[in-house]
Amino acid sequence: MQRTPAADSVRIARENISLAIQACGVADTAHLRRAISFLETAVTDVRRAEAEVLSATPPDPAKLRRETMLLKRQVAIMMRVIDGCAALRRGLSVRLGCTAPAYTSQGRPAGAPPPVSACEMQG
Amino acid sequence: MASNLLAILGTAGSALDAFQQALTVTQNNIGNSSTPGYASQSVNLEAQPLDVASGLAGGVAAGSLINSRDQYAEEQVERQTQTLGEYTAQAQTTGTIQSLFDASGTSGISADLSSLLQSFSAWSATPSDPTAQQSVIDSASTVASDIQGLASSLSQNAQQLDTSIASTTSQINSIAAQVQAYNAQRLNETTPDPGEDATLYSALDNLSQLTSFSTVTQADGTVTVLLGGGSPLVIGSQQYALSATTSASGAEILDSQGNDITSQITSGQLGGMLNTRNRVLGSMMGSSAQTGTLNQFAAALADTVNQILKSGTVASGAGAAAGTALFTYNSPADAASTLAVNPAITAGQLAPVDASGDANGNANQLAALESTPLTNLGGMSLTQYFGQIASDIGAENQTATDNQTSQQQVVAQATSLVNQVSGVSLDDEAVNVLQFQRAYQAAAQLVAAVNNCLESIINLIPVSAG
Numbered sequence: 001m002q003r004t005p006a007a008d009s010v011r012i013a014r015e016n017i018s019l020a021i022q023a024c025g026v027a028d029t030a031h032l033r034r035a036i037s038f039l040e041t042a043v044t045d046v047r048r049a050e051a052e053v054l055s056a057t058p059p060d061p062a063k064l065r066r067e068t069m070l071l072k073r074q075v076a077i078m079m080r081v082i083d084g085c086a087a088l089r090r091g092l093s094v095r096l097g098c099t100a101p102a103y104t105s106q107g108r109p110a111g112a113p114p115p116v117s118a119c120e121m122q123g
Numbered sequence: 124m125a126s127n128l129l130a131i132l133g134t135a136g137s138a139l140d141a142f143q144q145a146l147t148v149t150q151n152n153i154g155n156s157s158t159p160g161y162a163s164q165s166v167n168l169e170a171q172p173l174d175v176a177s178g179l180a181g182g183v184a185a186g187s188l189i190n191s192r193d194q195y196a197e198e199q200v201e202r203q204t205q206t207l208g209e210y211t212a213q214a215q216t217t218g219t220i221q222s223l224f225d226a227s228g229t230s231g232i233s234a235d236l237s238s239l240l241q242s243f244s245a246w247s248a249t250p251s252d253p254t255a256q257q258s259v260i261d262s263a264s265t266v267a268s269d270i271q272g273l274a275s276s277l278s279q280n281a282q283q284l285d286t287s288i289a290s291t292t293s294q295i296n297s298i299a300a301q302v303q304a305y306n307a308q309r310l311n312e313t314t315p316d317p318g319e320d321a322t323l324y325s326a327l328d329n330l331s332q333l334t335s336f337s338t339v340t341q342a343d344g345t346v347t348v349l350l351g352g353g354s355p356l357v358i359g360s361q362q363y364a365l366s367a368t369t370s371a372s373g374a375e376i377l378d379s380q381g382n383d384i385t386s387q388i389t390s391g392q393l394g395g396m397l398n399t400r401n402r403v404l405g406s407m408m409g410s411s412a413q414t415g416t417l418n419q420f421a422a423a424l425a426d427t428v429n430q431i432l433k434s435g436t437v438a439s440g441a442g443a444a445a446g447t448a449l450f451t452y453n454s455p456a457d458a459a460s461t462l463a464v465n466p467a468i469t470a471g472q473l474a475p476v477d478a479s480g481d482a483n484g485n486a487n488q489l490a491a492l493e494s495t496p497l498t499n500l501g502g503m504s505l506t507q508y509f510g511q512i513a514s515d516i517g518a519e520n521q522t523a524t525d526n527q528t529s530q531q532q533v534v535a536q537a538t539s540l541v542n543q544v545s546g547v548s549l550d551d552e553a554v555n556v557l558q559f560q561r562a563y564q565a566a567a568q569l570v571a572a573v574n575n576c577l578e579s580i581i582n583l584i585p586v587s588a589g
Contacts, residue, residue: 025535084533
């Protein structure tokens with residue numbers, strides 16, 4: 001089986017995260033499922049890149065570093081989108097009186113539901 | 124019997140009236156389905172008391188109009204749009220400034236500086252060669268001219284931003300006038316007109332792109348609009364107009380009393396433009412509070428080169444003429460815009476000999492400026508310092524562009540939320556909210572997994588790379 005260079009896998013992961021960001025712009029479950037599917041593929045891509053780097057020194061380390069930094073930037077954008085959208089929903093859940101799960105931006109459950117003011121995303 | 128018949132006819136009549144009103148409202152909803160700011164209405168059908176003995180025949184009557192607008196969702200759209208407006212303006216304005224700098228260093232001031240340092244180096248090899256001397260003066264002239272050109276371009280950018288800030292302020296006043304007109308109309312009505320309600324919310328949507336504000340609906344139905352810091356824009360039927368002006372510290376926004384409320388405008392396009400004008404451009408061009416990095420660079424270049432040249436002599440031996448300054452500028456506050464080659468200097472007046480008598484000591488010192496840390500530049504060399512100015516504006520633009528990208532999605536989500544929440548069962552929506560929150564949690568975990576994996580890859584890449 002032909003091996004994919006790590007830099008290419010990282011680039012593909014970046015494209016998948018970009019698609020996930022676009023899918024998050026519509027507030028319906030179908031789009032959100034698509035976003036999650038893109039993210040799952042991105043996880044597979046970066047894991048493949050990690051395995052490739054572990055198995056051999058990358059042929060073009062500078063390219064890999066550049067691609068990695070671009071992906072890191074895209075991940076930061078994705079984190080902001082998720083945080084922003086989740087904050088909107090969390091605010092709505094407080095308004096509707098239901099207890100939505102609260103979690104950190106790393107996806108870990110938070111100790112307690114946030115206060116109302118925390119639902120307002122800061123720019 | 125007759126009274127019962129009349130009661131039944133009365134019930135039927137009031138039911139017909141109620142359904143007629145409901146039909147009118149439905150027609151109104153259909154007719155306004157694409158009206159900006161319109162929220163669908165429904166009629167609250169109220170049960171009438173039923174007591175046959177006392178002639179109350181029951182049935183339904185049309186009650187108050189129910190507006191499907193959800194205040195939370197509307198506020199979120201406004202808030203997120205304000206932030207998007209800020210990032211969009213920042214991305215556009217910093218993008219324009221960034222284009223004035225060459226990130227590759229192959230043209231513009233970076234390349235000019237490199238040429239000047241090379242001409243010093245060539246001159247140090249042949250200090251008395253007139254061609255090498257003239258080359259130093261020509262290179263210095265190019266650097267000075269390009270620094271002046273950059274200062275001029277930044278100044279034009281500042282003027283364009285001042286014009287845009289004034290224009291945006293006028294737009295804000297114009298929208299505030301629409302809200303004020305709504306309030307004046309509302310004070311004469313008992314129930315809000317759906318069309319006027321739509322106009323109001325459309326106006327507030329537009330306002331949210333321009334500035335940070337909050338609204339309070341008063342008991343009389345009027346809407347009070349306050350700027351981010353609490354300064355009133357509209358209270359009842361009174362409008363408080365803003366104005367824009369410029370001072371030594373940059374662009375300023377004044378309230379109707381003439382007070383400076385610039386610091387209250389933190390988001391929206393106006394907030395973004397003020398940020399670029401006063402913080403980003405101010406830090407480069409200088410203001411009443413700071414010299415400006417470009418002025419510091421220009422002054423450090425001129426002072427350092429002049430100091431070295433003036434400390435030496437044009438030739439070895441006693442009686443040789445002292446060196447002359449190569450650059451001139453008016454004052455540290457406008458060094459970049461006034462930097463020029465000393466009009467009185469000639470090629471023969473360049474002083475290659477240092478104070479100790481070394482025949483090319485000064486020329487060598489000047490050639491070494493590329494890597495010499497300068498105290499007046501915080502320990503950075505001239506090349507490093509200018510590179511830092513260029514990379515700072517690049518970083519500003521990148522951050523603004525990334526923020527704009529993510530915020531566009533959040534605004535789309537908030538707008539989608541408004542449509543979703545309007546006119547649906549809150550119980551259904553509560554279930555929906557839980558589903559979404561769990562999905563976002565899953566997404567956050569996946570992104571965290573990508574991030575962790577990335578950190579691992581970064582640590583595995585050989586350090587010598589790129």
